[in-house]
Amino acid sequence: MSTSASLSPDDAVARLADTRHLLVALDFDGTLSPLIDEPMDARMLPESREALDALIAVPQTSVALVSGRSLGDLRIIAEHRDDSPILLAGSHGAEHWVPGGTAGDGPTASERALRDRLRAAAEELVADIPNAWIEPKSYGFAVPSRVVAEADRADLHARVDALMAREAPTWRRREGHHIVEYAFRAEGKDAAVAWLRERTGASAVLFAGDDVTDEDALGALQPGDVGVHVGTGSTHARVRVEGIPQLAAMLVRLAHERAHRRE
Template sequence: MTRAHDDRGADSLEPIAKADRLLVALDFDGVLAPLVDEPMSARATARGGAAVDRLAALPRTTVALVSGRSLADLRIIAEHDDASRIWLAGSHGAEHWRPEGTPAHVDPVAADTASASLAEAVTADARRLVADVPGVRIEPKAYGFALHTRLAGPDETASAQAAIESLVAQAAPGWRRRTGKDVVEFAWRHEGKDTAVAELRKATGASAVLFAGDDVTDEDALRSLCPGDLGVHVGEGETAASLLVPDPDAFAELLSALADLRAS
């Protein structure tokens, strides 16, 4: 694994910067934005946001945010509007937004009212189960819910997780379970960030992909990258990425360097 502050880190960008058609696919939380206690207060760093805008404006270059957030929440925290050039894949790739004039996304799963109704009921039950547990929060998602324990102590976390795991095992045993930093998510849609990146690669005609993530849920995408792609992990921990940077500020520097190389 190469660290970006090594000389080899800068060298890793040169081949990807020269790609004929480049897709830059990025997780948001922990990558462009520092992790925060209040999820909806997350915002990209100024330098990271500027680098994203520069890359998105370059010819034959597509920038996409690939997040576990619902599409609606991702648009808020990314300060994203309908005039944006930046593509979005929310809910781990189950939801998509594309700029006007690009190929439309066709959802392979038709509206499933039974699953949606079950998700609403199970989410309500989950909220009741942890309503009195300090520091624990249930976040409704587009296709399920997430249990957040960032502000909870070890005992409260263990108690809440046990209660929620039991609930889902009984009420929705077929749901996909994902773990992250102080969060466990359950959803009836099973898409992952690997499928999101594959679909974005096909839709954009990308000849190379840079994907960056910081959490366990990003590893599916990192493991799916092809020869000639570049995987970046932000933070510490085991990863399939070939390049490691310590934090969003350092990643913003990396993106800025990529924009410089790509523009030249």
């Protein structure tokens, strides 16, 4: 992966302003909302909300959120209403929401039974580690470690890794910012963006994210698309911004430029 950007935010705006139909697909945590200790307290920064509202108002521009969060949790933290035009891809692309409701089927009864059994086993395994907990997911579960003492984190993840290697070796394992996720569905955010591209008929895509799990999508973008990485670290993205406010400012400029060229 590249460690430096090769396209400035202003150049990216100019590149996308004239495309016939633009899809702006965005990760949520760390991209629109700061990373916080209590996951369900996450909310977009005001400037992020302003940027999404500006993009939604531009003709031939679709906006989507692409998250590892379960679809229901994503709708809560994004304050996403039933009349929202924003499309959603939850669980790294295994769940979809489009105007009018969800699209696709959820876990089967047997999948839910295995998921719940393994969640319970993981909870029992980590019960003696202070502040450790298991986060439910539609297609598995996650092990957050942000509020766990640094000295305990390796042991926490080693215990659950051993359980999953023994009981569910085919499940996909993902690492993110102070979290490890396990899922029996293997979709990544690349699949989510591909589905959204087809759904919207987009001629170009802007995808932005901050975490390792976003690299699936960033690495699969097509010529003419733009990938944006928020923060530091190695990335496939050609554009890098310092933080959430800088991304929001870029998106507002993009909205204004697309609107201006359509006047």
